[in-house]
Amino acid sequence: MQSLAQQNSSSYSVSSMKNILEDNSLTFAEKAISIKSLTVKSKQSQVSKPSVAGDIAIIDVDLAMAQDSTGPLAIRSLNEMRVDKLFNPSRVLLVIDHTFPAADEKVANLHAMMRSFASKHSCMLVEGSISHQHILEYLAAPGMMILGADSHTCQAGCIAAFATGIGSTELAAVWATGQMWLRVPETIKIKLSGNFRKGVFARDLILDYIGKVGEDGANYKALEWTYANDNTRKEFSIDSRACISNASMECGAKISVFPTDDLTRTYLNENPRIIKDVPEIDIHPGSSAKYVDEIEIECGKIEPMVAGPDHPDIVYSVEEIGGIEIDQAFIGSSTNGRIEDLEIAARILKNKKVHKNTRCVVTPASVKVYEEAIKRGYVEIYLESGAVFTNSTCGACVGTHLGALGESEICISSSSRNFVGRMGALSSKVYLASPATVAASAIEGKIIDPRGFL
Amino acid sequence: MNNKSAPAESSSSHSSPLIPSPPPGTVPSPVATTAILHGKAWVFGDDINTDIIIPFRFKSRTNDPYEMAKYAMYGIDPDFPTKISKGDFVVGGKNFGGGSSREQAPVALKYAGISIVIAESFARIFYRNAFTIGLPALEISEIKGNVVQGDDLKVDIGNFTVENKRTKAIFYAKKVPEFMQQMLLEGGLVEYYKRNKRFPWM
Numbered sequence: 011m012q013s014l015a016q017q018n019s020s021s022y023s024v025s026s027m028k029n030i031l032e033d034n035s036l037t038f039a040e041k042a043i044s045i046k047s048l049t050v051k052s053k054q055s056q057v058s059k060p061s062v063a064g065d066i067a068i069i070d071v072d073l074a075m076a077q078d079s080t081g082p083l084a085i086r087s088l089n090e091m092r093v094d095k096l097f098n099p100s101r102v103l104l105v106i107d108h109t110f111p112a113a114d115e116k117v118a119n120l121h122a123m124m125r126s127f128a129s130k131h132s133c134m135l136v137e138g139s140i141s142h143q144h145i146l147e148y149l150a151a152p153g154m155m156i157l158g159a160d161s162h163t164c165q166a167g168c169i170a171a172f173a174t175g176i177g178s179t180e181l182a183a184v185w186a187t188g189q190m191w192l193r194v195p196e197t198i199k200i201k202l203s204g205n206f207r208k209g210v211f212a213r214d215l216i217l218d219y220i221g222k223v224g225e226d227g228a229n230y231k232a233l234e235w236t237y238a239n240d241n242t243r244k245e246f247s248i249d250s251r252a253c254i255s256n257a258s259m260e261c262g263a264k265i266s267v268f269p270t271d272d273l274t275r276t277y278l279n280e281n282p283r284i285i286k287d288v289p290e291i292d293i294h295p296g297s298s299a300k301y302v303d304e305i306e307i308e309c310g311k312i313e314p315m316v317a318g319p320d321h322p323d324i325v326y327s328v329e330e331i332g333g334i335e336i337d338q339a340f341i342g343s344s345t346n347g348r349i350e351d352l353e354i355a356a357r358i359l360k361n362k363k364v365h366k367n368t369r370c371v372v373t374p375a376s377v378k379v380y381e382e383a384i385k386r387g388y389v390e391i392y393l394e395s396g397a398v399f400t401n402s403t404c405g406a407c408v409g410t411h412l413g414a415l416g417e418s419e420i421c422i423s424s425s426s427r428n429f430v431g432r433m434g435a436l437s438s439k440v441y442l443a444s445p446a447t448v449a450a451s452a453i454e455g456k457i458i459d460p461r462g463f464l
Numbered sequence: 465m466n467n468k469s470a471p472a473e474s475s476s477s478h479s480s481p482l483i484p485s486p487p488p489g490t491v492p493s494p495v496a497t498t499a500i501l502h503g504k505a506w507v508f509g510d511d512i513n514t515d516i517i518i519p520f521r522f523k524s525r526t527n528d529p530y531e532m533a534k535y536a537m538y539g540i541d542p543d544f545p546t547k548i549s550k551g552d553f554v555v556g557g558k559n560f561g562g563g564s565s566r567e568q569a570p571v572a573l574k575y576a577g578i579s580i581v582i583a584e585s586f587a588r589i590f591y592r593n594a595f596t597i598g599l600p601a602l603e604i605s606e607i608k609g610n611v612v613q614g615d616d617l618k619v620d621i622g623n624f625t626v627e628n629k630r631t632k633a634i635f636y637a638k639k640v641p642e643f644m645q646q647m648l649l650e651g652g653l654v655e656y657y658k659r660n661k662r663f664p665w666m
Contacts, residue, residue, distance in 0.1 A: 092658075180596055226558060409521055
């Protein structure tokens with residue numbers, strides 16, 4: 011905080027940021043956007059007041075990411091605009107993750123285009139970790155403004171960054187100027203209470219929530235997560251928060267944010283940030299902030315859930331839908347491919363065999379998760395069970411390689427989406443569930459309650 | 465740019481700021497965003513997500529909008545691009561364009577020949593992307609039930625109104641900030657920038 015204050019020469023910015031952070035009437039989103047528009051406003055010599063829900067603000071962007079299915083279009087737009095200089099190459103990130111390594115020559119050509127762009131502009135290039143997981147592991151920080159040409163960019167809200175998705179050409183504009191416009195979202199406040207029962211996880215909670223509010227239930231809005239007490243709070247590891255922040259996109263949320271606490275602090279200490287020149291800003295919502303809705307979720311009432319097929323808000327308890335035979339079980343993606351997810355899958359698959367009629371694919375979300383899974387011996391467990399362990403990539407989640415579905419095939423998946431044809435043929439069906447439910451179902455060859463396996 | 469491996473970039477000069485010229489040998493060209501447009505309605509239901517509009521496996525293997533256009537609405541009707549006429553409208557229900565941030569979704573519709581998308585409501589990123597690429601997205605909460613497949617519609621982009629020629633009913637779309645409207649009328653973000661040498665919100 012001190013260091014940002016020092017960057018801005020005018021006393022106006024220093025006092026404004028302090029005022030914004032201490033303003034009890036503002037939500038997280040209002041504070042984050044107001045702070046990131048301070049530097050823009052000071053450049054334009056405008057009078058400052060905090061931006062509130064419904065306002066449109068111009069903000070300075072700290073990190074601008076595109077991946078291999080959105081980056082090529084961003085590069086194309088930048089070229090068409092004849093913009094040859096990036097606002098700050100060290101804040102521009104290209105990630106080759108969706109179809110990595112290239113599944114065919116057409117993809118390979120687009121990857122080559124990204125590498126060549128990254129090399130020309132000396133910006134960050136990452137290959138073989140999912141962008142959102144890489145951003146969480148190395149780049150995001152509390153209060154950071156992150157825009158990504160990928161809807162699940164909102165995952166970085168798990169460590170209190172303001173992170174959201176935009177399109178390729180808008181991202182190209184951010185690469186050119188470091189700025190973008192945002193409408194300040196209204197906020198829904200969700201208080202978590204109690205504790206999960208055995209076999210129930212963060213994914214079940216967010217599937218349950220999306221089922222209740224619908225797939226546009228948080229469209230244009232921010233989700234702000236809070237806890238009834240420390241006992242509940244400690245249940246939500248950073249991996250669990252990342253799952254919730256990521257999957258919040260499935261009800262349209264613009265951001266989904268967990269304000270910082272000691273778990274955030276520990277995570278950041280154990281996983282140092284690569285970007286050193288963006289100061290952390292510890293934003294907490296004001297006590298009298300205005301919300302469009304305030305709800306409480308009792309964790310103890312949630313059961314293992316399954317969503318699908320075709321829409322993420324068609325949800326059932328696993329008890330209601332159990333018994334459906336599956337062709338494939340997929341554990342992976344930015345929603346549920348972290349070490350916590352791989353751990354529970356290993357626990358369930360240990361000394362068990364994947365059903366003879368079922369393929370089981372395990373895909374870690376990042377190289378770091380991949381290495382950790384090897385270190386902990388999970389990979390041996392998967393291989394002994396008959397599962398396939400792949401490199402880190404989005405892979406089967408986007409139906410492009412490493413587990414695409416054929417006609418009428420059925421997959422239970424811990425990945426992000428179950429849309430029509432998401433993982434392959436239009437007639438294939440995807441059901442979404444927690445990694446525990448997916449792993450248990452892999453053993454049985456049908457959708458089953460994981461509680462009998464724990 | 466590494467010429468050896470990079471796919472060809474469109475370097476065609478633009479005859480109009482609103483209409484990118486198609487590469488040689490390709491048809492059709494997208495429709496201009498003029499102030500008044502007439503078109504036939506293709507009506508869809510709720511929650512038409514971007515995976516339906518263009519599946520990942522097709523959009524992730526090309527950077528050519530005309531190639532993307534071949535798969536417009538593939539998830540619901542793979543023959544859609546061959547059924548429509550240039551200038552037709554897509555009419556959707558609630559949450560049109562939900563899911564992925566893929567700009568290829570509005571691009572596929574536009575280059576397939578769709579000139580306007582009207583919906584009861586739009587998902588956030590699709591809405592931004594549509595304006596960005598110069599495809600008018602009109603949010604009209606009561607559109608559902610007031611337009612049926614094949615209706616002739618008249619849209620005034622300047623005033624954001626839609627008239628159903630069959631029923632004579634006129635609908636008013638949700639207004640957008642002036643800079644978005646201006647960007648749209650100039651053909652989208654790229655065209656706006658090329659003409660003004662600045663971005664519309666600056």
